[in-house]
Structures are given as C-alpha cells and as structure tokens.
Amino acid sequence: MPMVVLGVTGCIAAYKACEVLRELQRFEVDVHVVMTSAATRFVGPMTFEALSRHPVFHDQWALGANSDIRHISLAEAADLLLVAPATANIVGKFARGIADDPLSTLYTATVAPTVIAPAMNTNMFDHPAVQENLATLRSRGVRIVEPGSGYLACGWLGRGRLAEVGEIVEATMAALARRRDLSGETVLVTAGPTVEDIDPVRFVSNRSSGRMGYRVAEAARDRGAQVILVSGPTELPAPSGLEYVSVRSAEEMARAVQEHFDHATVVVAAAAVADYRPVAVSAAKLKKGDGPRTLELVRTEDILGSLGDKKGERLLVGFAAETENLVDRARAKMSAKKLDLIVANDVADGFGGESNAAVLVRRAGAPVEVPLVSKRELADRICDEIVELRARVAEPEKAKAGPR
Ligand code: CTP
Numbered sequence: 001m002p003m004v005v006l007g008v009t010g011c012i013a014a015y016k017a018c019e020v021l022r023e024l025q026r027f028e029v030d031v032h033v034v035m036t037s038a039a040t041r042f043v044g045p046m047t048f049e050a051l052s053r054h055p056v057f058h059d060q061w062a063l064g065a066n067s068d069i070r071h072i073s074l075a076e077a078a079d080l081l082l083v084a085p086a087t088a089n090i091v092g093k094f095a096r097g098i099a100d101d102p103l104s105t106l107y108t109a110t111v112a113p114t115v116i117a118p119a120m121n122t123n124m125f126d127h128p129a130v131q132e133n134l135a136t137l138r139s140r141g142v143r144i145v146e147p148g149s150g151y152l153a154c155g156w157l158g159r160g161r162l163a164e165v166g167e168i169v170e171a172t173m174a175a176l177a178r179r180r181d182l183s184g185e186t187v188l189v190t191a192g193p194t195v196e197d198i199d200p201v202r203f204v205s206n207r208s209s210g211r212m213g214y215r216v217a218e219a220a221r222d223r224g225a226q227v228i229l230v231s232g233p234t235e236l237p238a239p240s241g242l243e244y245v246s247v248r249s250a251e252e253m254a255r256a257v258q259e260h261f262d263h264a265t266v267v268v269a270a271a272a273v274a275d276y277r278p279v280a281v282s283a284a285k286l287k288k289g290d291g292p293r294t295l296e297l298v299r300t301e302d303i304l305g306s307l308g309d310k311k312g313e314r315l316l317v318g319f320a321a322e323t324e325n326l327v328d329r330a331r332a333k334m335s336a337k338k339l340d341l342i343v344a345n346d347v348a349d350g351f352g353g354e355s356n357a358a359v360l361v362r363r364a365g366a367p368v369e370v371p372l373v374s375k376r377e378l379a380d381r382i383c384d385e386i387v388e389l390r391a392r393v394a395e396p397e398k399a400k401a402g403p404r
Pocket of ligand 1: 190269273274275317318319
C-alpha cells in the first residue's frame with residue numbers, strides 16, 4: 001500500500017484536503033497528514049487524525065514528535081508528498097529551501113516525488129515571485145496541479161482556486177505510478193555541447209546548455225533507473241545519485257559512450273555533438289597573420305549512429321534539432337540511426353532556457369506534439385514513452401511464452 005504524506009497549509013481551501021484524503025484512501029493509499037500551524041486555524045488536526053487514522057504532525061516541538069524525529073521518519077517512509085492546498089508561502093519556502101515548519105522541513109528532507117496544488121488569490125498566483133518559485137519547483141520535477149478559475153473566497157473572480165479534488169487525486173496517482181517505472185533499466189544519457197580545440201586557447205563549439213539531457217538524466221533517476229550521464233562542458237552542477245562522466249570533445253564523448261554501452265539498456269542522446277573538428281589541434285597558440293585564415297575541419301564520429309547495428313534489445317532515443325520540415329527530417333534521422341524514438345524540436349524555441357516544445361516521433365503511429373513545457377516535464381514525457389516502448393517490446397515476448 002503506497003504511503004502519501006498530505007501537507008495542508010493555511011488557506012480557506014484546507015477543508016477540501018479532507019476530501020482529497022478520503023478519495024486517496026478509496027485508491028488504497030495510506031495517508032499521513034502534516035499541517036502548518038496556519039492550516040490548523042482552518043481545520044482542526046483532529047479531523048485529519050480521525051480520517052487518516054494516524055497522528056497528525058503539526059508541531060515540531062510537541063513532546064513525542066522527536067522520539068523518532070518525525071519530519072525525518074515521515075520523509076523517509078513517504079512514497080509521495082502531496083501538498084493541497086499549497087499557499088504562496090509554502091511554495092516560496094519549498095523553492096528556496098527554507099525549512100522552518102513541519103512541512104517545509106519534511107520537503108527538504110525527502111527524496112519522494114512531490115505534487116503541489118496551489119490555491120490563492122489571483123494576483124498572488126500571478127505575482128512574478130510566485131510564478132518564479134513555481135517554475136523553480138517544476139524544473140526540479142515537482143508536479144504542479146494548476147489552480148482553476150472561478151469565484152475565490154476573497155470575492156474575486158479569477159485564477160487561483162484549488163484544482164478539483166479528482167484532478168489532484170489523478171495527478172497524485174499518476175506520479176505514484178511513475179515512481180519506479182524505470183527500475184531495472186540502465187539509462188545512458190549524453191548531454192551538453194562538445195568542445196573541439198583549435199589550439200590551447202581557441203575552440204569550436206555550440207550553444208547547447210546541456211539542460212535537456214540533465215533533466216532526462218534526473219527524471220530517469222527519479223523513476224528508479226540507474227543513470228550514466230556523459231556530459232560535455234556545461235555550467236550545470238553534476239546531479240546527485242547518478243554516475244557522472246565529464247568529457248570535452250566528440251572523440252572523448254564517443255569513447256565514454258562505448259565504454260558504458262554494454263551495461264546500458266536505454267540510450268538517450270541529447271548532446272549537441274560537434275559534427276566537425278579541426279583536422280589537428282595545434283600545441284602552440286596560433287599567431288595571426290595579415291591575410292584570411294582557413295580552418296580545415298574533418299567529420300567527427302556519429303556517436304548515436306554507431307550504436308544502431310549493435311543495439312540488441314536496447315532502446316535508442318535521439319534528438320533532432322531542425323528549423324524546417326521537423327517531422328519528415330526527424331523520421332529520416334530515426335531510420336538512418338535505427339532509433340526507437342526521436343524528439344524533434346524547433347531550435348528557435350529550445351536552446352538555453354528551462355522550457356522546450358517538441359514533437360515525439362515514434363516508429364509507428366502519429367507523432368505527439370508536446371507544447372511548451374519545462375524541460376523536466378518534457379523529460380518525463382520522454383521517460384513515459386520509454387516505459388511504453390519497453391512494455392510493447394515485452395508484449396510479444398510474453399505472447400511467445402504462452403499462457404502460464
Ligand atoms: N549525435 C551523435 N553524434 C554526433 C552527432 C549527433 O550522437 N556526432 C546525436 C545527437 O545527440 C542527436 C542526434 O544524433 O541525438 C542528432 O542527429 P544529427 O543527424 O547529427 O542531427 P543534426 O546535427 O541536427 O544534423 P543535421 O546537421 O544533419 O541536421
């Protein structure tokens with residue numbers, strides 16, 4: 001039975017958390033409740049205690065709350081943290097790592113997936129500070145259940161109303177299902193640009209930030225996969241909980257991928273590998289002359305392309321950065337490189353930022369358009385496709401094995 005910690009914060013919609021709790025129980029979820037002290041002014045902890053059949057954690061300093069350090073024991077035991085309703089205050093604390101109440105302390109102490117259903121006045125919700133904090137949480141993989149529009153408690157008509165109970169429960173159950181759905185897989189991800197040296201001070205490279213690959217690596221890790229992230233030079237910190245291999249040139253990246261390919265069951269090539277490198281790296285700094293200079297370039301190895309023939313049961317996922325005929329060109333790359341999935345994006349939208357729009361092109365079936373979402377959300381969509389592809393590969397095997 002999965003265990004969900006339901007965080008309730010100080011908002012008039014706190015009473016709806018009772019319904020969320022009951023609904024989750026109908027799906028056989030064991031719910032433990034954590035309340036901020038503001039929340040206890042709206043609904044008494046006893047209500048949640050009686051509904052959940054567990055003590056409610058709302059006072060870090062209460063006698064008994066520290067015999068097992070409650071915020072740590074709950075953080076460890078939780079399969080998921082759901083906050084409904086979430087005020088602007090708790091969203092801000094989560095985003096900035098402030099831990100000064102039972103719920104924000106628990107959030108910083110848990111590695112469980114987190115779902116947040118904000119509820120607040122329209123202007124508060126639209127405030128750049130709140131939107132920035134929500135964007136930070138999204139990029140970290142927190143699932144935000146968007147508030148609806150309607151009459152708010154403050155008398156306003158607008159966005160900010162807690163999402164419907166059914167929607168919150170559905171998002172929670174979906175996040176629970178995603179939790180370990182890549183366990184058993186070893187996902188090898190390439191990310192970032194490669195840097196091709198010309199001499200000790202000059203190089204040829206591109207503007208890839210590496211974010212897309214890093215988000216794929218983090219999403220796969222959070223969903224239970226072993227992850228090897230082979231990264232060209234980026235400004236991003238190496239994510240925790242995975243094997244990180246730092247490389248510089250296309251040649252080094254190719255070597256690292258070959259080395260780890262044997263243990264991989266899935267390869268996601270998100271790196272923007274240089275297609276050309278200078279024919280030779282000058283050991284001394286090149287001196288300028290008066291006339292023009294020609295830089296002779298040679299092709300690098302197609303890292304992903306070289307894996308197709310030896311892929312076996314592995315799934316290969318590539319990216320296609322295009323400016324025109326997105327889907328057709330992606331399909332051509334897919335068959336040339338023997339891929340199972342290709343993520344096509346219009347480079348005008350993608351490079352650099354935290355969000356991305358893409359078209360997921362599968363071998364069979366219609367391409368799926370993913371509108372502009374955070375790169376982490378797109379990463380999770382890619383992981384969803386991997387899970388589905390794996391299930392499809394497993395189906396004929398099961399059929400071959402016959403009924404048991
Ligand atoms: N790729 C790779 N090794 C290379 C080049 C690309 O592994 N040397 C991978 C990328 O990580 C990406 C996919 O292949 O997943 C992109 O394919 P590619 O045909 O190289 O795309 P573009 O560079 O956009 O190609 P083109 O210039 O032909 O449009």
